[in-house]
Amino acid sequence: MNGLKKIALLAGLAVASTGCAMASGGNGAVMGAVYSAYKMGGNIGSGTGGSKTGQACATSYVGFAAIGDATVAAAKAAGGITSVSHVDHDNFSVLGLYAKTCTIVVGD
Numbered sequence: 184m185n186g187l188k189k190i191a192l193l194a195g196l197a198v199a200s201t202g203c204a205m206a207s208g209g210n211g212a213v214m215g216a217v218y219s220a221y222k223m224g225g226n227i228g229s230g231t232g233g234s235k236t237g238q239a240c241a242t243s244y245v246g247f248a249a250i251g252d253a254t255v256a257a258a259k260a261a262g263g264i265t266s267v268s269h270v271d272h273d274n275f276s277v278l279g280l281y282a283k284t285c286t287i288v289v290g291d
Contacts, residue, residue: 216279217277217278218277218278219274219275219277219282220274220275220276221273221274222271222272222273222274223271223272223274224269224272225269225270225271225272225286226269226270227268227269227270228266228267228268228269228290229267230266230267230268230291231266232290232291233268233269233290233291234291235263235264235291236262236287236289237258237259237260237262237263237264237287237288238258238261238273238285238287238288239251239255239257239258239285239286240283240284240285240286241283242281242282242283243281243282244280245279245280245281246279253284253286255267255270255288258286258287258288259288262288264290264291265291266290267288267290268289268290268291269288269289269290270286270287270289271289272284272286272287
């Protein structure tokens, strides 16, 4: 039984040490094993202006817990936007331990 506990502990440590947190958003994704910080283009809306900006984010911790609301609707609400000009995404991750993706909406 003691050997089984050691194997379970080693397997758990191996899984935890790989880090599973990944940020992705937009029309594609890139991933750096150690560090990622990039912006990715999103969709183009029907709006013509761009005087307001709204942002909504979601965060992942070690791939075990992810929280947040990175929807276009949440970003529109945060910026008081009714007509969307375009949507972009800002992504960040470190060592697979922490990752954050933000949806950025520009419009009026």
